[in-house]
Amino acid sequence: xxxxxxxxxxxxxxxxxxxxxxxxxxxxxxxxxxxxxxxxxxxxxxxxxxxxxxxxxxxxxxxxxxxxxxxxxxxxxxxxxxxxxxxxxxxxxxxxxxxxxxxxxxxxxxxxxxxxxxxxxxxxxxxxxxxxxxxxxxxxxxxxxxxxxxxxxxxxxxxxxxxxxxxxxxxxxxxxxxxxxxxxxxxxxxxxxxxxxxxxxxxxxxxxxxxxxxxxxxxxxxxxxxxxxxxxxxxxxxxxxxxxxxxxxxxxxxxxxxxxxxxxxxxxxxxxxxxxxxxxxxxxxxxxxxxxxxxxxxxxxxxxxxxxxxxxxxxxxxxxxxxxxxxxxxxxxxxxxxxxxxxxxxxxxxxxxxxxxxxxxxxxxxxxxxxxxxxxxxxxxxxxxxxxxxxxxxxxxxxxxxxxxxxxxxxxxxxxxxxxxxxxxxxxxxxxxxxxxxxxxxxxxxxxxxxxxxxxxxxxxxxxxxxxxxxxxxxxxxxxx
Numbered sequence: 192x193x194x195x196x197x198x199x200x201x202x203x204x205x206x207x208x209x210x211x212x213x214x215x216x217x218x219x220x221x222x223x224x225x226x227x228x229x230x231x232x233x234x235x236x237x238x239x240x241x242x243x244x245x246x247x248x249x250x251x252x253x254x255x256x257x258x259x260x261x262x263x264x265x266x267x268x269x270x271x272x273x274x275x276x277x278x279x280x281x282x283x284x285x286x287x288x289x290x291x292x293x294x295x296x297x298x299x300x301x302x303x304x305x306x307x308x309x310x311x312x313x314x315x316x317x318x319x320x321x322x323x324x325x326x327x328x329x330x331x332x333x334x335x336x337x338x339x340x341x342x343x344x345x346x347x348x349x350x351x352x353x354x355x356x357x358x359x360x361x362x363x364x365x366x367x368x369x370x371x372x373x374x375x376x377x378x379x380x381x382x383x384x385x386x387x388x389x390x391x392x393x394x395x396x397x398x399x400x401x402x403x404x405x406x407x408x409x410x411x412x413x414x415x416x417x418x419x420x421x422x423x424x425x426x427x428x429x430x431x432x433x434x435x436x437x438x439x440x441x442x443x444x445x446x447x448x449x450x451x452x453x454x455x456x457x458x459x460x461x462x463x464x465x466x467x468x469x470x471x472x473x474x475x476x477x478x479x480x481x482x483x484x485x486x487x488x489x490x491x492x493x494x495x496x497x498x499x500x501x502x503x504x505x506x507x508x509x510x511x512x513x514x515x516x517x518x519x520x521x522x523x524x525x526x527x528x529x530x531x532x533x534x535x536x537x538x539x540x541x542x543x544x545x546x547x548x549x550x551x552x553x554x555x556x557x558x559x560x561x562x563x564x565x566x567x568x569x570x571x572x573x574x575x576x577x578x579x580x581x582x583x584x585x586x587x588x589x590x591x592x593x594x595x596x597x598x599x600x601x602x603x604x605x606x607x608x609x610x611x612x613x614x615x616x617x618x619x620x621x622x623x624x625x626x627x628x629x630x631x632x633x634x635x636x637x638x639x640x641x642x643x644x645x646x647x648x649x650x651x652x653x654x655x656x657x658x659x660x661x662x663x664x665x666x667x668x669x670x671x672x
Contacts, residue, residue: 212281
């Protein structure tokens with residue numbers, strides 16, 4: 192019974208680390224299980240307890256990182272940081288990816304890599320904090336201001352782009368329970384409230400010094416200080432006043448709760464459908480909404496409720512989410528122990544996200560990436576399978592070496608079932624359908640006994656384990672978290 196209980200603990204812990212991070216190695220799972228589930232949740236929720244990556248190493252090995260004057264440097268830093276922190280600060284990196292998808296901003300228009308990276312760093316630093324404060328910082332973020340044209344939002348000549356997306360895609364959504372959440376007049380009034388919120392965009396200064404990061408600038412003479420009516424309230428509102436009104440709305444609590452559920456628990460319909468499509472689990476969303484208001488909009492508090500809930504820990508939601516391309520790439524690199532230290536090849540590896548359909552730092556629109564099954568088509572599936580299969584058989588990778596050695600140390604004669612189940616366990620407590628698992632077992636059985644009692648047998652056994660890992664990494668199930 193003790194072994195069964197321990198296996199159940201590991202399976203739950205692996206589920207937590209797949210969702211709150213990018214998966215975990217078998218050694219990490221052992222350590223987390225030793226400290227317990229509740230303590231692990233608290234550790235994940237407080238990334239500051241662990242050191243961040245050593246940025247001087249990035250500067251030494253990626254000389255263009257500090258200024259990031261091109262996409263190579265920006266993408267390299269983004270994926271390297273996710274992977275290097277996947278063991279020490281997994282939730283912080285995972286939540287940064289989450290907010291990047293919600294507050295989607297893209298290089299296709301911004302065309303300023305360092306300014307984009309500054310936005311990502313802002314999301315990383317403040318993404319676990321207060322939602323109201325995060326929105327204020329987002330409203331002052333130069334990349335977002337330029338992306339949604341608020342630098343063209345002037346007193347007497349409002350530009351509604353930022354005001355509309357703030358309501359529609361960033362905080363409330365078009366509607367809830369079949370009813371609209373705001374009106375066109377609200378959009379116009381919100382735009383007026385944010386007039387004068389602009390940026391210093393001195394592109395002339397890019398020559399000869401390179402691209403200088405943009406900065407937020409408030410022009411009081413360009414701000415419409417007149418009376419406005421927003422969401423049923425009237426006053427001489429500015430942008431922060433509007434954010435206060437937005438955060439008070441039940442629709443905002445529902446919007447944030449559904450986003451967190453979709454990202455951390457199970458795939459939901461896309462955001463445009465939420466007005467007329469009820470949540471998959473209304474009780475779960477209600478719990479998260481309550482946590483939003485009880486904590487005065489604190490994201491850490493909402494996630495504490497989520498990770499400790501029965502709806503998150505339930506068997507039915509495990510492996511119920513399609514991994515995003517970034518989760519496939521970073522999760523696989525972390526499993527293998529690759530690129531934990533700067534070296535050549537990270538940019539080419541990071542491009543795997545783009546080839547699978549997630550061009551980091553460059554989402555397709557302000558709506559962000561469509562998630563769930565929309566991540567998968569025939570072309571992206573080929574990229575996913577090839578990315579994993581080409582790497583899990585590399586014995587020079589420390590993670591691969593550790594998994595193979597650990598499995599083969601379990602006995603001098605290993606049955607085919609034990610080889611496959613051992614690989615599933617060591618690759619992160621993975622789970623296969625019987626119709627997927629059995630053909631892999633038969634393939635292993637067809638190769639003869641898996642023995643380790645002589646050097647020749649040990650060499651053959653290593654090849655057999657690597658073949659099993661390749662087949663597991665090529666399955667449909669590997670693409671789910």
